[in-house]
Amino acid sequence: MTTYKGRLPSPPNEYDRRWASQLINQIESNISNLNLSASSSVYTMTNVTTDRTLDANSTTTAELADVLGTLITDLKERGIVS
Numbered sequence: 001m002t003t004y005k006g007r008l009p010s011p012p013n014e015y016d017r018r019w020a021s022q023l024i025n026q027i028e029s030n031i032s033n034l035n036l037s038a039s040s041s042v043y044t045m046t047n048v049t050t051d052r053t054l055d056a057n058s059t060t061t062a063e064l065a066d067v068l069g070t071l072i073t074d075l076k077e078r079g080i081v082s
Contacts, residue, residue: 042082045069
């Protein structure tokens with residue numbers, strides 16, 4: 001069975017426990033690599049007021065910054081960005 005970095009292994013014609021294990025390992029590796037690349041830079045948030053409501057027809061720069069800051073803070077809390 002040929003594997004390529006980042007690619008999932010091709011399924012066999014019949015169930016094979018080794019293939020299932022290799023599939024899980026590759027998926028976990030891919031997720032880990034995605035998390036590493038997504039969180040390589042640290043974002044520092046200051047003066048952010050939690051705001052999860054954005055009126056696209058009538059907003060201010062400050063409100064937009066608060067919504068973005070809230071989004072980044074939420075992503076940091078979930079470990080998606082650092």
